[in-house]
Amino acid sequence: MTEPWDTSCEIRTGTTILAVEFDGGVIVASDSRVSAGEFVSNRVFDKLAPLHERIYCALSGSAADAQAVADMVNYHLDLHSLDMDDAPLVVAAANLVKGISYKYKEELSAHLLVAGWDRRHGGQVYATLSGMLIRQPFAIGGSGSTYIYGYVDSAFKSRMSREECVQFATNALALAMSRDGSSGGVIYMVTITKTGSEHTIIAGADLPQFYDE
Numbered sequence: 104m105t106e107p108w109d110t111s112c113e114i115r116t117g118t119t120i121l122a123v124e125f126d127g128g129v130i131v132a133s134d135s136r137v138s139a140g141e142f143v144s145n146r147v148f149d150k151l152a153p154l155h156e157r158i159y160c161a162l163s164g165s166a167a168d169a170q171a172v173a174d175m176v177n178y179h180l181d182l183h184s185l186d187m188d189d190a191p192l193v194v195a196a197a198n199l200v201k202g203i204s205y206k207y208k209e210e211l212s213a214h215l216l217v218a219g220w221d222r223r224h225g226g227q228v229y230a231t232l233s234g235m236l237i238r239q240p241f242a243i244g245g246s247g248s249t250y251i252y253g254y255v256d257s258a259f260k261s262r263m264s265r266e267e268c269v270q271f272a273t274n275a276l277a278l279a280m281s282r283d284g285s286s287g288g289v290i291y292m293v294t295i296t297k298t299g300s301e302h303t304i305i306a307g308a309d310l311p312q313f314y315d316e
Contacts, residue, residue, distance in 0.1 A: 117285020118150060119247030120161035121275055122218035122228040123259070124240050125268040128296035129218040129226040131159050132272045134247065134280050135288030137166055146288045155180045157300060158196045158219030159293050163245040169213035172203050193219040197229035197236055205234035216242050220295045241271075247279030247286035254278055265294065277310040 117138055122131040137145035150162045152173035158180070162169035176199045180191045197217040204213065217229040230242040241259055243251065255275055263271065273290060280286045290305040 117246030117283060118163045119243070119245045119251075119276055119279040119283060119286040120150060120163050120216055121243045121248075121255075121272050122161060122216045122241065123263075123268050123272060124218075124226045124228050125265050126262045127226065127265065128220050128294060129228055130265075130268045130272050130292060130294050131161050131216065131218040131228075132276055132290055132292040133161050133245075134276055134286040135291060136280075136286055138285040143287075148288075149291050151291050151293050153177065153300075154196045154200075154217070155184065155191055155219070157190065157221065157295050158193055158217065159295060159300065160196075160200065160218070161216040161244070162213070163215070164213040165211070168211040169215060172200060172211065172213050172215060175203055176200055190221060192221045192223060193217065193227040194224070194229065194238075197227075197231055200229075201231045201234060201236045204231055208233050214244050216244055218295065220297060222297075226295065243275070245279075245286065247276075247283035250282040251275050251279045265296075269294070273305060274311055278313065280310070281313065 120133045131151055133150040135147045136143055137148045152160050154160055154176050160173055179199055180196055184191050200215050200217055214232050220226050228239055228242050230237045230239055258271055276290050289307055292303040294301045
């Protein structure tokens with residue numbers, strides 16, 4: 104048996120992230136717990152990083168690696184928007200994330216969901232992992248996602264309203280946080296539409312209560 108401070112022990116990290124399209128925009132959300140094995144290193148870390156004004160990503164994997172990828176993409180998108188004199192497309196941001204993730208796949212441990220709104224395609228959600236790029240109506244990730252596949256598959260409906268998507272994301276994250284020991288804290292949520300982005304924090308006391316609570 105290894106002692107808690109034994110550096111030879113494998114360190115496992117966990118989180119729950121979610122992004123979903125609705126009629127008019129997208130919602131991207133996450134829990135706030137940062138863990139290293141059994142140790143909770145941060146209870147209120149914001150895992151939603153801005154890539155541009157109307158484009159965000161949700162971070163999972165190594166917090167430092169994921170944040171480094173987000174910072175690189177943010178830098179490149181700023182230069183791209185200045186060069187084009189226009190806001191970048193969401194798919195351009197997702198392709199940048201995909202390219203960096205694949206190029207450094209041996210060095211980085213990071214999985215980012217990219218979501219946002221642009222004037223050409225409206226609200227979009229992209230899953231990126233080791234060179235993969237897939238647009239989906241909704242996407243989940245992190246260790247907590249394994250507990251909620253049944254819920255999201257049964258509860259998701261195409262062309263949901265903004266209010267329905269908020270409830271969908273809140274319920275999914277609350278369920279994951281109640282099951283996954285590496286997910287917890289509060290819910291951070293960003294709603295992105297044509298008019299901009301709106302940030303919301305749902306405290307633990309305001310999370311939905313389910314049968315085992």
